[in-house]
Amino acid sequence: MIPIIINILWISLCLHGANSAKILGIFPAPSFSHQQTFQPIWKELSLRGHNVTVITTNPLGNNSLINLTEINVGFTYEHLLNSSFIQHLYEPDSVFRKVYDIHRLGLEINEAQIMHEKIQHILNENETKFDLILIQVVQSFTDLTFGYAAKYKCPVVGISSLGVFFHFHDFLGNPTHPVVSPDMMLGFAGKINFFQKLQSLLYNLWYRLFYYWYILPNADRVARKHFGDDMPYLGDIERNMSLLLVNSNPVIHAVRPNVPNIVEICRLHISEKKPLPKDIKDYLDSSTQGVVYFSLGSNVKSTYLSVEVRQEIIKALGELPYNVLWKWETDHLPDRPPNVLTRKWLPQQDILGHPNIKAFVTQGGLQSIEEAITNEVPLVGIPFITDQPSNIKRIVELGMGQMVEQQTLTKEKLKKAILEVAGDPEYKENVSKAKSIMDDQPMKGVDKAVWWIEYVIRHNGAKHLRSQAADMSFFEYFMIDVALFLFACIFAMYYLVAKIVSAAKQCTNSNNKVKRN
Structure with missing residues (x-):
């Protein structure tokens, strides 16, 4: 009996190995919230028997995943912290300046990572082959990484932790109507007025001129330094992308038409609840009057706020009838009120799941909003960049929270918003309705993403999904x-x-x- 079982196991392993693939994952954005979204995907691919090599700023470091090799490029967090993008993050810059800063920063970080010793070893080792490349396409942060596709000549699957800029839709022939689907950088939500329509149309035209005539040619010149001058034009490589996985929330994002090789996924990073650290658990348990959780995420840091804004926030929190748990990134918060507890890092998903949490003050990142909805916590949004303003406007539109703009933030405005959201049960009821919609999915986001990745591998690029619009010229x-x-x-x-x-x-x-x- 034992030899039969051994033979069955051996045959199963052989069959599993035959279906395994060599996958290169490139996740260059130095942002924990983005990396946290993708980590379950490369973990699951490894567990399914694929041989996965990942370039990431935040490795899992799980030694039990024997099929996983992680190259840590976390040193580029320093590039982000010292960039003009961060310096201008809290200033009311124009959308054009922010788009320009994102493109320039992305190119600098991509090039710095390519020069990493371990990545150079892979690029210079001609024996290395891959069956599929998985590329993070966050806004325009990753143009240079498509050079890997030219080197290894295999199908490419793009994946985003939030929306993507127009050019990725263009590459796959996906419609981008300026009124139906305005760009996330504009911060629009719901039905837009005439002047917003005009602004969206002009931005649509400007962005394409800026990207195709400036950003893409510049990225192509840099790519040729690292991947060889014989590579195809970088735009043609991106246009040949097999599939794009977009982290799109059915509650927050408006319905839009998509071609078959753009697949919407959501809640990739939502995990099972874990026990809270004892000091945090004791603080939450003892706060029977309720707790307000305050965190501006991993990119927008509370410590970078201006002194004036910080003082207004401190005054508002100090006058609340609730305790406050604040993710503050240094050891000391000046003028900290007695009802406020700070920590440099907090297990956000587990905290939001505590029954004493009354409200969540957030910057409005998609991952934070998904976590809040999952745990049925109403929100107060202080948005800053990219999709955050439109996300929070949508939250307000659905009656799940309030918005306070950081440019006009005062003690009175913030205090009033928190008290209203925490005290009116209608906000929590609306969040619960949103949760029921998010929960009603045929499969988990990770399972859906992995299924489609393996689909592309099985069909060698799945060219049958490609829209003919992707190969048409503008004219x-x-x-x-x-x-x-x-x-x-x-x-x-x-x-x-x-x-x-x-x-x-x-x-x-x-x-x-x-x-x-």
Whole structure:
């Protein structure tokens, strides 16, 4: 009996090995919230028998995952902290400046990571082959990483932890109507007015000119230094992407049309509850009047707030009838009120699951909002960048929270918003309704993502999903050639009719002249 079992196990292992693939994952953004979203995917791929190599700023460090090799490029957090993007993060800069800073920072970080010793070893080792490349496509942070696809000549799956910029939709032939699907950088939500429509249209045009005529050619020049001058144009490589997985929340994000090779996933990072640290648990348990949890996420740090804004927040929190748990990134919070407890790091998902949490003051990142909805906690949003303003506006629209803009934040405004959200049960009821929608999914986000990744591997790129619109030029897609032809026909007809009328008039005038004579 034992030999039979051994043979069955051996055959199973052989069959499993035959279906395994070599996968290269590239997740360059130095942001824990983004990396936290993707970690379950490369973990699950490893557990399913795939040989996975990951370039990441936040390795799992799990030695039990024997099929997983992680290359730590966390040193680029220093690039982020010293960048002009962070310096301007808390200033009311124009959307154009923010987009420019994101592109420039992304290129700098990508290039610094490529020069890492272990990555150079992989690139210079000609024996290395991959069956699929998985690339994080956060906004325009990752153009340079598509050079890996040119080197290894294998299918590429893009994956985003939030929305993506227009050009990724263009590469897959996905429609980007400026009114139906305005860009997340504009911060619009719900039905937009006429001037917002005009702004969205002009931004649509500006962004494409800026990306295709400046950003992409610049990234292509840098890519050729590292991947060879014989590589195809970087835009053509990106256009050949097989699949794009977009972390899109069915509650927060508006419905939009997608081509078959753009797949929406959500709640990738939601995990099982773990026991809280004893000091945090004791603090929450003893706060029978309730607790307000305050965290601005991993990118927007509370310590970077201006002194004026910080003082207004401290005054508002100090006057609340609740205790406050604040993720504050240094050892000391100046003028800390007695009802406020600070910690440099906090297990957010587990804290939000505590029954004494009354409200969550957040910057409005998608992952934080998903965690709040999962735990049925109403929100007060102080948005800063990218999708945060539109996320919070949507929260307000759905009656799940309130928004306080950091540019106009005062003690009175913040205090009023927190008291209203924490004290009115209608906010929690609306969050519970949203949770029921989010929970009603055919499978978990991680399982859906992994299924589609393996689908691309099974079908060697799944070219049958590709829309023909992806291979059309701008003139073809918008039928500008047809419009010009119709305009030419109309002009020709107008010209012909004008000539006929002119000739008829001349003929009539001539006849009248003859009669008078």
